[in-house]
Amino acid sequence: MTQSLTPTLIVADLEASLEFWAALPGFAVSFHRPPDWAELRLETGERLALRRGVISQGLVGGTVGLRGNVDLTRRLMELGAQAGTVEHIADQRIVWHEGPEGSRFYVWGPDA
Numbered sequence: 558m559t560q561s562l563t564p565t566l567i568v569a570d571l572e573a574s575l576e577f578w579a580a581l582p583g584f585a586v587s588f589h590r591p592p593d594w595a596e597l598r599l600e601t602g603e604r605l606a607l608r609r610g611v612i613s614q615g616l617v618g619g620t621v622g623l624r625g626n627v628d629l630t631r632r633l634m635e636l637g638a639q640a641g642t643v644e645h646i647a648d649q650r651i652v653w654h655e656g657p658e659g660s661r662f663y664v665w666g667p668d669a
Contacts, residue, residue, distance in 0.1 A: 571595060571609040
């Protein structure tokens with residue numbers, strides 16, 4: 558039997574990231590355990606975990622890495638575009654500028 562893993566975003570700032578994702582249409586917070594992790598549930602029933610971790614240097618707001626679900630990655634791209642926060646999409650890479658300080662959130666696709 559194959560186990561299905563919840564796609565996980567590794568984020569520098571859990572609270573800012575949680576606020577960003579939860580504000581997008583179709584996302585709801587299903588679990589939150591500060592300061593280390595949270596889980597979002599999409600209206601489609603899919604789950605997305607957010608986990609605080611060490612992020613590459615030099616990026617305001619941090620780098621967010623996503624592994625796993627190609628369909629979920631595409632859905633995130635669509636939602637980001639609808640929210641007007643996508644700056645660039647290339648090779649399943651999404652760049653968001655969000656937050657009062659212009660924080661940057663980068664999301665890579667399943668081959669990240």
